[in-house]
Amino acid sequence: MADTTIKVSAETRDRLAALAAAGGTTIGAQVARLVEAQPTPEQIAERVAEGRRLLREHFGMTLTDPELDEGPNLLQRVYDIAAADARAKVAPRWRSA
Missing domain, CATH: 1.10.1220 (Arc Repressor Mutant)
Structure with missing residues (x-):
């Protein structure tokens, strides 16, 4: 070169x-x-698309691309939802003890 x-x-x-x-x-x-x-803009777009695919395929996320584009702090929202789901699954065990 x-x-x-x-x-x-x-x-x-x-x-x-x-x-x-x-x-x-x-x-x-x-x-x-x-x-x-x-990363180039194209690489960023590829990473975003792959991340969204993984969220849908492995985590059952049903948000559309426009919904994802509009949502500020989306990753934090996903973490909050996952944490709430985890607490809901664990909380009944704590209450019955």
Whole structure:
């Protein structure tokens, strides 16, 4: 693969150099590592779709994609529902003791 040049500020270059040195690598390898860690919009969409598929397939979630898109803090809502379900299954044992 051919190398190329990118223009960055001196401060950014120095920061990249420090990160690369700390990681025992080159600035080019450090930039590649940073880029690989950042998903593209397409990769994010694929991950969201896969997460929704798993929620539906393994956890019986029935929310539609538009409902999921509209819901703020959806993951917290899913956790809250799961916690309530778990408490409902365990609570009768505590009360009868």
